[in-house]
Amino acid sequence: MTVRPRKEIHLAAHFPGVNNTTVWADPRAKSQIEFASFEHLARTAERGLFDFFFLAEGLRLREHKGRIHDLDVVGRPESLTVLSALAAVTERLGLAATVNATFNEPYELARRLASLDHLSGGRAAWNVVTSSDAFTGENFRRGGCLDRADLPHSRLRSSGGTPITRAAEFVATARELWDSWTPEGLPRPFAHRGRHFDIAGEFTVPRSPQGHPVVIQAGDSPPGREFAASAADVVFTRHGTLEEGRAFYADVKGRLATYGRAPEDLKIMPGVTFVLGDTVAEAQERAAEIRRRQISPQNAILTLEQIWGVDLSSYDPDGPLPDIDPDPESTMVQGRVRVGDPLAVAEKWRTLSREKGLSIRQTVIEASGRQSFIGTPDTVAAELDEFVRTDAADGFILVPHLTPGGLDEFVDRVVPLLQERGAFRTEYTGTTLRSHLGLAQPVWKG
Secondary structure, three states: OOOOOOOOOEEEEEOOOOOOOOOOOOOOOOOOOOHHHHHHHHHHHHHOOOOEEEEOOOOOOOEEOOEEOOOOOOOOOOHHHHHHHHOOOOOOOEEEEEEEOOOOOHHHHHHHHHHHHHHHOOOEEEEEEOOOOHHHHOOOOOOOOOOHHHOOOOOOEOOOOOEOOHHHHHHHHHHHHHOOEOOOOOEOOEEEEOOOOEEEEOOOOOOEOOEOOEEEEEOOOHHHHHHHHHHOOEEEEOOOOHHHHHHHHHHHHHHHHHHOOOHHHOEEEEEEOEEEOOOHHHHHHHHHHHHHHHOOHHHHHHHHHHHHOOOOOOOOOOOOOOOOOOOOOOOOEEOOOOOOOHHHHHHHHHHHHHHHOOOHHHHHHHHOOOOOEEEOHHHHHHHHHHHHHOOOOOEEEEOOOOOOHHHHHHHHHOHHHHHHOOOOOOOOOOOOHHHHHOOOOOOOOO
8 A cells, every 4th residue: 555645835925915804993003115024924934944925916995985995005016026036035935026918018027037046046936927907007108008819817718728918928938038048058049939928038137046937826716726727836726625625636736747747747726815823713713813913994895896886985884785797887986896796796796695694894894704714723734734634735825914923823823733744844945035945946947
């Protein structure tokens, strides 16, 4: 009988910023743009032997009713700039930037990522995202946005079976540029002729320590899963239960063989939150309080307006849900993702409200709960381990609710228990992000 090797958990830290997870009213919350905040979380993650530090991206200030949203946190520095600074104050921690493939060009972004990989000694990663948002596109010379057929959600395929998208071609082109230098350090001219990019010349940056920076992709739709199986090294996803995680894991890993890839070539790491307590009851009480602080009365109305698409400022957050139907074509809230089918979501929330006798705020708290793991350090460590042992994930991207100290308690109280279980490293054994993740060095394609 073959004994399966013990699976170790991969961990990453998401910097909490402009989102509805961070509790900005907490007196311990600090700046989301001062370098000290980024440095604190990154040093904590490295102290905890995490694989990488992860930054999201925001390309336009979000608007509500035609003006900057007054409940939002304005200002978000450019990710690669922040990570370049963090490379100087960390030694082993991977550095992952979310960069939009819709509003960038392959040559320039490939150069910036390769530069970060050199500066950090092989720790760079790129989270590939796209946008169909004309509101964001107005900030760029091109203006507007790409047709949805050019996004990873497109079902359009070539004869080879891979999605024909700008993002897919962007990643392939970047890899051609990274491969235009030989492993011996010799530059070669490149030429790419494709649907979205027609470029030729010479790349200015030698082959970096990892060969290719690690590529991360987020997306749960079937085309997004296909894109991940064909092009990504890590999938950043979300799933709420062990069963959902196992189904997603099996589906995406099962697509890899089509592209000549093995299951270990792609790591699946859902974004998760956590709340700890000395007892399970205390943790649950803390989690409920965090949810109440995340969903203030004002934020409850805003969340509802994102679904309904109409002005609901006259409604009492402690009163019942609106009896009017949503406007699916509304653009009242700009820069936030609206739900796919507002009418269906509204009906689901009304049913929940009626069955449990919930107010608007209570319904939003109940329906949009974000905590993934709640309990004592022991129970949380056990649950994380179970997800990985039973193939519901390869690891997790932790999203703290507090900037920048929200990861401290996890590193101090949960990481040692994972190490005792043999489920997490006790030291870094390599120097590059690929080595942390157990990913092979890419084969040079000259």
